[in-house]
Amino acid sequence: MINERTFGALADPTRRKILHLLNGGEMTAGELSKHFDISGPSMSHHFSALKQADLVFVRRDGQQLFYSLNTTVFQDLMTVLMDIFAQSNPNGDKKE
Amino acid sequence: MINERTFGALADPTRRKILHLLNGGEMTAGELSKHFDISGPSMSHHFSALKQADLVFVRRDGQQLFYSLNTTVFQDLMTVLMDIFAQSNPNGDKKE
DNA sequence: AGTATATTTAGATGGTTGACTAATTATCTA
DNA sequence: TAGATAATTAGTCAACCATCTAAATATACT
Numbered sequence: 001m002i003n004e005r006t007f008g009a010l011a012d013p014t015r016r017k018i019l020h021l022l023n024g025g026e027m028t029a030g031e032l033s034k035h036f037d038i039s040g041p042s043m044s045h046h047f048s049a050l051k052q053a054d055l056v057f058v059r060r061d062g063q064q065l066f067y068s069l070n071t072t073v074f075q076d077l078m079t080v081l082m083d084i085f086a087q088s089n090p091n092g093d094k095k096e
Numbered sequence: 097m098i099n100e101r102t103f104g105a106l107a108d109p110t111r112r113k114i115l116h117l118l119n120g121g122e123m124t125a126g127e128l129s130k131h132f133d134i135s136g137p138s139m140s141h142h143f144s145a146l147k148q149a150d151l152v153f154v155r156r157d158g159q160q161l162f163y164s165l166n167t168t169v170f171q172d173l174m175t176v177l178m179d180i181f182a183q184s185n186p187n188g189d190k191k192e
Numbered sequence: 193a194g195t196a197t198a199t200t201t202a203g204a205t206g207g208t209t210g211a212c213t214a215a216t217t218a219t220c221t222a
Numbered sequence: 223t224a225g226a227t228a229a230t231t232a233g234t235c236a237a238c239c240a241t242c243t244a245a246a247t248a249t250a251c252t
Binding site: 108138156 | 241242243244
């Protein structure tokens with residue numbers, strides 16, 4: 001699920017805020033855009049980045065596009081970070 | 097601990113591989129560089145990015161600089177990702 | 193001091209990114 | 223079909239990023 005663009009997508013604060021907003025449930029592009037002082041096309045660019053990063057799902061209902069979190073990527077991200085950071089270090093194997 | 101450059105630093109595959117190598121314990125800049133087909137100065141640039149992102153520590157011993165993982169950032173990253181992705185976050189104990 | 197080794201800093205270059213305005217596509221309603 | 227609304231795509235531009243070579247800095251050794 002995680003691809004080469006996933007971390008890059010997370011690197012932008014606007015996109016992290018979009019994801020955070022989607023935490024509360026799906027929202028339309030327009031609703032999301034209202035939370036930012038950024039032009040519609042620029043917002044669309046961010047939505048595209050999030051889509052390509054597999055971080056969000058999209059569905060259309062009439063004129064509106066509803067975005068929602070792809071929460072399965074969350075687990076994948078955790079796994080990747082664990083792989084990078086969880087080390088066989090002094091305390092690493094301690095059970096509690 | 098996490099700053100605006102942390103996610104950006106993680107967005108580069110070379111830097112993720114550096115971090116993964118450091119998982120096994122501290123290594124010198126030279127040792128790390130041997131694992132990549134990238135010039136020394138470019139590697140140094142990546143080390144600098146990782147330092148500014150608070151992802152690694154550095155210590156000098158003689159001519160050599162030893163890099164090691166800053167594992168506390170791991171927890172911070174987990175917390176931030178949980179804040180973004182974990183559905184319904186009533187407690188809101190954020191640590192950013 | 194002089195030389196070798198380890199690493200970073202400086203400067204240049206091509207590619208990527210984030211922003212904008214203008215134009216286009218998709219859909220709804222009359 | 224025409225007009226309004228929602229959102230994206232196209233085109234542009236400045237800023238940033240990853241890379242390189244060359245030069246500089248820091249340390250060790252003789």
